[in-house]
Amino acid sequence: MRTPTPPSRTAPSGTGSSAGGPRVLGRGLVAAVLLAATAACGASGSPPARGPQPEQLPHYDVAEDFSLPSSPTWKSAHRRGELTVGVKEDQPGMGEKNPATGEYTGFDVEIAKMMAASLGFDPDKQIEYKAIASANRETALQNGQIDYYVGTYTINEGRKKLVGFAGPYYIAGQRLLVRRDEKQLKGPQDMAGRKICSAVGSTPLQRIQADHPRAVAVAYDSYAICVDNLLNHQVDAVTTDDTILLGYAAKDPERLKVVGKAFSEEPYGIGVPRQDRALARALDKALVARERSGDWKRAYDATLGLSGRPAPEPPRVDPALTR
């Protein structure tokens, strides 16, 4: 919509606001009415919002008088009065930022919140979220830009050399997201000659390239572009951890579905600065407590569970990670 022309341009010089004012005011009114009308149309015509609804999310009891002086990360966060938590911003169901409100939702975000509550921080007021892309996670933890990271972060040997891990809090697996009308592509065995999309440099992509050389690998920066390509028949499947795929499927169930058995195992951990074992141990303890109290399952049901898949058993926390 075009903005009303400023009075200085429309009004002839000398007559001032007495001539230009009402005309401009009138135009502004028309513009405002039109804007309101289109906004109303958008509200009534848009489909009901899918994904986690803020009012259905569980609340977590904040631990009172919690103290962890042996953890430098906790100490400096306590001094600042808030935690800085790294999350993903483009993964529906796990960690997604609402571009309109700036709020983060998803299972990973819920885990981040319950961990904050267990560390004595108010999850609604004392968390600052930072969206960190996969490739920058280690750097962000090493540089102290974030206190811990919860964002589909698979625990593996290479990363263990760079950062510390608490958890795992969830076991994901690589699967395939296809169009709902797809008949042939049911699992990794059917991928020969088909275009399979994933994120540039990601482990799922490397696995396709190494183990399924007959599949045509396509790589973009984000899964959102892959899904767009899938819907436009540019690629035949999107592959990565099923958590992420289920999030996309839950957003658009008429057009997308997740197929096949998982062909990898991805234990998700909470990334912490490598030297801060005390923080990792505290998070481990908090995870066990939250799983026992039912918070873990409530968080799952309010986020990933919306895709229709019932909550699995939470994985056992691995004490070897914090030794």
Next chain:
Amino acid sequence: MDVLTENFSLYGEGFWGTVKLTVYSSLLALAVGVLMAGFRVAPVRALRVVGTTWVTVLRNTPLTLLFFAMLLGLPRFGVALPFELFAVLALGCYTSSFICEAVRSGINTVPVGQGEAARSLGMTFGQTLGAVVLPQAFRSVIAPIGSTLIALAKNSAIAGSFSVVELLSTYKTLSENGYSVVWSFVWIAVGYLILTLAISALFHAMERRWGVAR
């Protein structure tokens, strides 16, 4: 150092991808750029309009947007090409607008008398431009075209986000595999330096051989 030796083939593939992108896009950019420069000085109004529009649109559009338009827009109209071709088209067309302007400014350095003399001999516009004006213009635009092609080599990094194998995106694989980001970047920078210094050297040699001595 380990990062380089343990991932030599990955770096090699990426480097080779960047070299190919640069070479093909440069050829396209030079061909289209010179053609458009010809259009912009042509006596036919329609051609001038085409040339001006080409430069105005492409020079003022972010390159990333061009990539998105090519890779996400064209398939919606049924145009499905290999990703490498899309990338060469986007990079080549974008850079051609800069080449065009460099060549056009070169054409303006050629004294008017040269063109008038050619015409008085009965040469057509094409002959005047091809045999008299452009060879002289070329000598004064070697340096700016070199700079433009160096920029092209570095701009090719954007293609890595659009399913094209090139040097910069190797860092994503390396970081995923647990290598230090800093050292991955150091070797990537070395790769780009090899390429851009080679271009500089080539254009320096050309300038010494053909450049205008003033």
